[in-house]
Amino acid sequence: VVEQSYVLNWCEIHRRSHPNDELTKEQCLTLVNSVISAASSPSNVSENCERSSWPVLTEALFKRAPLEQRSFARIERALRQLEELTAQFGRPKPSVEDRGIHHFFWARMPSIWTIEMEYARVLASFGSLKAALDVYLRWEMWDDVITAYTLLGQSNLAEKCIRERITSGDETPDLYCSLGDVTKDPAHYEKAWELSNHKSARAMKSLGLRSLTVEKDPSKAAEYLEKSLLINRFQIDLWFTLGCCYLQLKNFPKAETAFRTCVSLEPDNFEAWNNLASAVIFSGRKQVQAIFFCSTSSKTLQLL
Incomplete structure (x- = not known):
């Protein structure tokens, strides 16, 4: 199990230190599959190994899901994996003593909400926004809820959600930018710009794109876009x-x-x-x- 945890951690280091391209993803997928194969192999199931492999196998399956969603042939399996990983937390078996909790930090096992957020992201990536919205609402991920409502064309619900968050005292520049996206009112972008102490790249970007597409003023648009790029040039x-x-x-x-x-x-x-x-x-x-x-x-x- 220690070796399997090491491979998973080395896989994460490899992913972060290399370009985000197909070759890196295939290399990571190979490493993850080797861990899954070793952790679930009948020849490796002893009393001690069985108790310590559950966190490792959970982390490996969680890592494999986003790597497999790149393929239409394997995306269904990725969804089933994430569903199964979520459901296993509420099952009585394996029992707590058999789950190998002492290997929890070695395996960097994800929490249930992390798994569900990944599940919702995969659902949204191929257009199943309503199913993803249910997950966002359950975990009160308001930014994702607003985005899902907007993409579903339910601008009234998105605006209602934003105003409820603002009324509750959760005033942020991103919320005002989202309100501007929904209502098409540039005053909300200006409010976001002031609220952020002139540090909101999104507010200037939105004003710039609006000046270009709605007002047809490329000079004004260039001024806004330059301010946005000064804050975030990437x-x-x-x-x-x-x-x-x-x-x-x-x-x-x-x-x-x-x-x-x-x-x-x-x-x-x-x-x-x-x-x-x-x-x-x-x-x-x-x-x-x-x-x-x-x-x-x-x-x-x-x-x-």
């Missing part, structure tokens, strides 16, 4: 939108800066590469520089 989609605003304003040097930051954060964003090339060309730079920044595909070179 918003890839916002860098792209800011670059598009500057393209509309014909401010090509700033557009180039925005798109260059975008591709540095997401090198596979082909649209950002193409827009970066356009910004370089229209800013009067040599075409050789545009070729350097964009991909070398034949279609892109023909456009130049």
Whole structure:
């Protein structure tokens, strides 16, 4: 059991220290499957091993569920695993003395609410929002409840939930931003901005996108988006939108800066590469520089 716990912890370290790509996930899945196979193997079931494997097996199955949800062929098994993990906490067997609680911290076994939140997240990921909403309501996860109501088109219930939270004294910038999303009232974003002491990136992002899509004012939108990116620069989609605003304003040097930051954060964003090339060309730079920044595909070179 100690070795199995070590493998699970090493798997978590490996996941956190490597890129979030398919290769890393497959490597983690292989490690988790090896632990599950060893923990549930009949040849390993002795009196001592049986008592100490329950937390390890629970943690391993919990880790496997999100790794399997990437595949449509295995997502049903992932859901069943999470359902079973939730249900086992209320069963009389195995008894407390047989659950190997002394190995609890070694295995980093998840709590029941952590498992249910993961279950709700998997449900929501493939569109079963109503089932996920039931879990959110049961655990009073109000931010997720508001998001679920909004996605289900029940804006009135979302607004009611938000106002109840605000009335109860739980005033936060995110709540006012959510209220602005539901009511389409920009005053709530301004309130969130003031309440956060000018530190809410979400409030400025929402005001910027509203200025661009509703008011059709790219200059004002760029001002808001820049404030949001000063607070949190790791918003890839916002860098792209800011670059598009500057393209509309014909401010090509700033557009180039925005798109260059975008591709540095997401090198596979082909649209950002193409827009970066356009910004370089229209800013009067040599075409050789545009070729350097964009991909070398034949279609892109023909456009130049």
